[in-house]
Amino acid sequence: MGIWIAILIFLILITLAALWQICRGVLRLLAAFKGRERLSRGALAGAVFAVLAVFAVLALSLRTINAVIIFCHLAVFWFLADLLFGLAGTLLKRRPGRLLPAVLAFLAAFSVLSLGWYQAHHVARTEYRLTTDKRIPDLRMVMLADVHLGTTFDAAGFQELLEVMEQEKPDMMLIVGDYVDESTSREDMEKAAQALGKIRPPLGIFYVFGNHDRSPRAFGAAELAAGLRENGVTVLEDEIAEPAPGVLIAGRKDLSAVRQKGGFRMPLGNLLPADSRERYAVVMDHQPAAFAETAAAGADLAVSGHTHGGQLFPFNRAGLLLGVVDAVYGHSRTGGKDFIVTSGISDWAIRFKTGTFSEYTVISVSGRKD
Template sequence: MIWMLMFVGAAVASILGIIYMTNSIAKFKVIKNRLVAFLILVALFLIFTFTLEWINALTITIYTTGFFLIFGLLGRIVRRFSKKEFKVHWQGLCAILSSVLFLGTGYYLCASVVEKDYNLTTEKDTGDIKIAMLSDSHIGTTFDGEGFAKHLKTIEAQSPDILLIVGDFVDDSSKKEDLEVACKTIGEMDLKYGAWFAYGNHDRGYFNHRDFTAEDLENILQENGIHILEDESVLIDDRFYLVGRADKGYNPDRLTMDELLQDLDTSKYIIVMDHEPADYAAEAQSVADLVLCGHTHGGQMIPITKFGVWSGIDDSTYGLEEHNNTKFIVSSGISDWAIKFKTGTRSEYVVVNVNARKTNLE
């Protein structure tokens, strides 16, 4: 419900923004006509809708409106104290330039992927483990199957022991062809302990209009040797446990941490994949050593980066934390759901070195 209200609010804000920007753009000497200004804005909105989809057109409109409001207010303050009228509509020029720079940077931060490294230590006799983790690929948003395969090759070049896919691998806009290419590439990766998958809230789909089903997803993953863990655990190489939780949003009746970990040998290192960072209290009180999450997209956009925490939906937005001897890592994700901009963070995959010399708490 809260997300529906946000979408409705964004749509209303976008409509009001177009009205406000129409008046502002009409102040340019080369335009001087509200109807022409309005038609220009509508045309731009339609262009962005067809090239980047409606939600990105909405995002562009909202942020551009924000800059027009900021510089419009600044212009009023300057006129009030200077008692002068300006020949050049500098407020509009500054608003357009700021919008281009802000959103252009956001597009780059979303589309370009970096490696984020964490070095952890443990007193348990587990040896060195190099974990590659990725979340929120939402295949089809910023890259297709072939584009995702290129990122997987980059990850493979880091020689990880294991690949963990922590939810939202696909969503309602993903295509079966891209899913198959991505899974085939994962299946061909040189990984000592293979690839493992835990469900996110988008993976099974919400609207059933994509060209594959939840069953198809499960079959394609398994056909390519990708192991699925849903409220399950597995002991790997008699060295460490890997636990995959069912997604909280999709399955609110999932097992509790106590139920999930009750039979595990606590002398061994325990890694938990939990897509949504929303059960820190129980996980911190459990015997888990490391919890890996995604879902938040690192806060996605300024100024709503901490919205999930402020609203009580999430326990954390991004990065490494430690609570009661349990370490938590939340990734910003290697891509995004629908929105092609990140301004409060950037896209990443994660490499976790367990038993490195130094622990990074950033």
């Protein structure tokens, strides 16, 4: 809880700083246009009201967090532009104008955020090729996480993405949490589950809960699980499945059930059967925060989401630095075991990905043949 309070305070402070910087810039622009050093109280109040009104419109249309992101980018670029033009003016002994830095700051913020919008709303394909010394049939898995249904696409958009993933001809599909969002409607949930029911990978579709999947909404976690099961999806919560000889899928209860709600999840060493080290064990764990435990239990591969790939630059590695996750994005190895963290195919409240991109992941595993 303490970390979330700290994050909230930080967001409030940077929002106030961004609003101050932009109000200051607008007032300086207005003063330059009027050719005055000081503005009347009416002009000051009007300029500040205009800035706050724009912020309010963005907050109402895109959510407050996105208004904060937009204003912070503009404020930072405007500050840097003013700083650079001020230094140039000092060196050239010529007072710089106010308009050009403002225009350049706006163009820079618009360009970065436009790219961030594109990267959040367009789903790329990422592939990893792994090998194992265990004698198993070659596996081809499609892994996706952080669908947050209804945020950047609805059930129809999700079905279109599933059709693209189906062309990968996966042996199985892994959905690693945060399938729905707080704002997901029951209708979207049901239609998306039906879309999954039309995908028939030979070894099945497997799902584990994420922290948002249990948030309050028009339907509960039990109804979500029931809707998925009715459409052929195997829901795992501290449970094991064996989709093929020599292959295990272990679905873990999400860490939020322990960290935020005082619940319990089974230690992986107890969850995996005694002969799991002789088989290829894949662990589905929404949050990438138990790498040492996973490696010690002898699992071969762990797949996670949750981090959104770091989401925003320059805060990509904040979770790692704070010690709440063991990795932010990509493929890594711990204790000789493979770990893959995806940036997810969608977003939560934030509509921009300036530090990463949305993706689904194809994982190919080649077993020993001799």
